[in-house]
Every structure is written in structure tokens, then in C-alpha cells.
Amino acid sequence: MDHASAHMLVFDGIGEHPNVLESAFTTESKANSLGKSEHIMHNKEQHQQAEYYKKLGEVIRDYDEVLLFGPTSAKSELLNILKEDHRFTNIKVEIKPADKMSYLEQRTFVYDYFSK
Numbered sequence: 001m002d003h004a005s006a007h008m009l010v011f012d013g014i015g016e017h018p019n020v021l022e023s024a025f026t027t028e029s030k031a032n033s034l035g036k037s038e039h040i041m042h043n044k045e046q047h048q049q050a051e052y053y054k055k056l057g058e059v060i061r062d063y064d065e066v067l068l069f070g071p072t073s074a075k076s077e078l079l080n081i082l083k084e085d086h087r088f089t090n091i092k093v094e095i096k097p098a099d100k101m102s103y104l105e106q107r108t109f110v111y112d113y114f115s116k
Contacts, residue, residue: 001070001078003049004057007103010063010112016107021054023052053078057085064091067113069098 010017055090056078060066068075068079075095082088098109 001056001068001074002072003052003074006052006074007106008059009107011111015095017102021055024048025097053081055080057088060093061087061089065114066093067096067110068093069096069109071098071100083095 005023006021008018008019008021052070068078079093079095082091082093096109096113101109
């Protein structure tokens, strides 16, 4: 995951189910906001980032164990938000640093983690 998108991969015993959740704050919306003012852009970015993390939280609530990984600080930011919310107390969430990966690399990374 990073600040722009989260690639989710669910293994449910039947198969794997990939999905991608995108942040609404794109480079296009950043350029539009920046044209108005830097303050407006920053506020819009914070609001849309909070919405992005909220949507990820809603997905995470359905699982007992979650691995967050990726090249940016987004995984740590999300983990801190989840730790503050009592609804995630019984969900094991772990973060691992990782470089940008292809789908097959992500799949192997997740499979190896949960196989141990």
C-alpha cells in the first residue's frame, strides 16, 4: 500500500481474491487544488486521505489478521489510526516494509507471511 492505492489480496481457502482501493486524491485533483491555493490543496488532501484510511478500515474489520506492507509511511499511518479505534482491538495487524512489487511478488510475499 501507499498513499495513492492499496492492493488487497484475500486468501480464503477457496482461492485468492485481489482488489484495489484507490485514494480520491489524485495528481489531477492535486493540480486543480494547487491552482486555487496551497492551503486548500493541503486541506483537501488531508480530508481525502482520511476517507481513504476509513475505507481501508471498513475492509480490515472483516478479518482477524492483516498484513500491511509497502514502500511508504502509509502503512504506519493507517496502523496508528486503527490502534486508536476500539473496533480493531481484536484484529492482529502487522506492518512490514517492502519495495514496490508486481502482483506476483505481492502474492508470494503475502502467501509466505501467512504460511509461517
